[in-house]
Amino acid sequence: MDFQILVIPGGFSFGDYVRAGVILARLLSAKLDKEIRDFVEDNRAILGICNGFQVLVEYGLLPGFEGISEYPEATLTTNIPQGYNCRWIHIKQENKNKCKFTNNIQFGKILNLPIAHSEGRFLFPKEKEEQLIEKLYENDMIVLRYCDEKGELAEKEYPINPNGSLEDIAGICNKEGNIFGLMPHPERAFYWWQKPNWTKNKQISEYGDGKLIFENIIDNLI
Amino acid sequence: MKYLLKIEVSLKSGHSDPEGETTNKLLTELGYIVDSVDVSKLYTIQLNAKNLKDAKLKAEEMCNRLLANPTKDNYSILIEEQE
Numbered sequence: 001m002d003f004q005i006l007v008i009p010g011g012f013s014f015g016d017y018v019r020a021g022v023i024l025a026r027l028l029s030a031k032l033d034k035e036i037r038d039f040v041e042d043n044r045a046i047l048g049i050c051n052g053f054q055v056l057v058e059y060g061l062l063p064g065f066e067g068i069s070e071y072p073e074a075t076l077t078t079n080i081p082q083g084y085n086c087r088w089i090h091i092k093q094e095n096k097n098k099c100k101f102t103n104n105i106q107f108g109k110i111l112n113l114p115i116a117h118s119e120g121r122f123l124f125p126k127e128k129e130e131q132l133i134e135k136l137y138e139n140d141m142i143v144l145r146y147c148d149e150k151g152e153l154a155e156k157e158y159p160i161n162p163n164g165s166l167e168d169i170a171g172i173c174n175k176e177g178n179i180f181g182l183m184p185h186p187e188r189a190f191y192w193w194q195k196p197n198w199t200k201n202k203q204i205s206e207y208g209d210g211k212l213i214f215e216n217i218i219d220n221l222i
Numbered sequence: 223m224k225y226l227l228k229i230e231v232s233l234k235s236g237h238s239d240p241e242g243e244t245t246n247k248l249l250t251e252l253g254y255i256v257d258s259v260d261v262s263k264l265y266t267i268q269l270n271a272k273n274l275k276d277a278k279l280k281a282e283e284m285c286n287r288l289l290a291n292p293t294k295d296n297y298s299i300l301i302e303e304q305e
Contacts, residue, residue: 019291026288058291071286075293082240125293126236164238 004221006039010050010116010185020076020119021054029059036061037068045100045217046179050117053171053181062181063141064174065132073132076183077121080164086116088196089162091144091170091184092151098140098177104216110151111144111209112195113184120163120183122172133167144171144182186210224304225269225277231290231297232262265289268304277301 014023028036040046040061048056054076056062060069079085093109095102105111124132136142145168146154146161154161154168161168163183171182188194189208198204233239239261246259267284271277281299290297 018288022288022291072291072293075291077294078240080238080240082244123237123293126234 001039001042001044003044005045005047005217006036008046008048008052008055009187010052013051013055016051016119019054019058020117021051021056022058024051025055025058028055040068040179043176043178045220047101047217048179048181049185049187050115050120050183053183054119056179056181061179062174063132063136063172064179065135065139073124075123076119077123078119079117079121079162081158082118084116084118085120085162086114087162088112088114089160089170089184090147090149090151092147092153093143094145095143095173095177096140098175099143099173099180100177100220101173101180101213101217102143103177104219105212108151110147110149111184111212112149113186113189113208113210114196115162115184116188117163117183120165120170122165122167122169124166129166136167136172139175140177141172141175142167142169143173143180144169144184146170186213190214223271223273223277225271225274226302226304227265227267227269227277227281227284228300228302229265229267229281229285229289229297230262231265231285231295232260234294234296237294263289274301274303 057074057076058072060072063073091111093102093105097103148160170184173180189210192198192204192206195208241261242259246256249256269277271280285297
């Protein structure tokens with residue numbers, strides 16, 4: 001295999017028809033299932049951003065409690081309140097050490113990244129909700145949670161939690177930590193000139209917080 | 223044989239339906255006395271299959287592989303044999 005990281009970016013694949021991400025997920029599983037399974041088994045890294053996160057969930061790669069699931073174990077569905085949210089939000093890094101994309105980012109660090117989605121509400125089946133949330137915590141699979149600028153979790157309150165996501169979840173990883181999906185866009189917060197209001201701030205850091213995520217996975221590969 | 227499938231995908235009970243709730247609000251604004259609105263999707267599919275049993279099996283497969291997410295969706299299937 002020539003590649004170390006597979007990234008599925010955002011972008012409303014197939015117009016979000018049927019459900020966001022499902023058509024690309026089924027197409028990938030029909031055409032590349034063996035290659036993707038080999039990639040995962042070899043512990044190589046997969047990142048899904050926004051629509052890419054929806055693809056990973058619909059594929060069964062995330063949460064992947066027992067490896068790749070035949071059918072989706074969760075969903076990223078219509079925002080509550082309903083509508084497209086395109087703005088900068090705050091999230092907190094809450095993964096202890098599992099996720100290969102965040103293990104060098106301090107626990108509790110607040111990141112400022114933009115979101116742009118209509119279907120970002122992470123949900124489990126109602127009847128298994130509590131049990132599966134518990135499993136996410138037990139296995140250190142929760143990575144990013146929506147919070148305010150001081151780090152107070154949203155507790156599902158809009159607008160801090162932009163979509164009504166369970167447990168304020170903005171990003172999770174699989175049990176092995178090599179597959180990571182998140183609704184915010186780290187690639188849109190890489191350079192200083194991508195940050196909001198950069199013209200007004202005289203002192204601004206050279207890079208945005210999104211760089212930390214890419215830097216982290218590259219450091220793990222070197 | 224040709225079959226006409228009508229597959230309806232709807233939300234499982236207990237899940238919030240923001241689209242239904244928004245529609246409900248507007249219908250109420252328009253003066254209708256509405257208790258609830260549930261939104262579902264209807265797929266009408268022309269399918270070629272060996273027989274009715276095969277058509278039913280394929281329809282179930284379509285739901286499980288693509289049309290419904292078991293986390294939140296229920297589905298129902300109606301099958302009609304075509305001339």
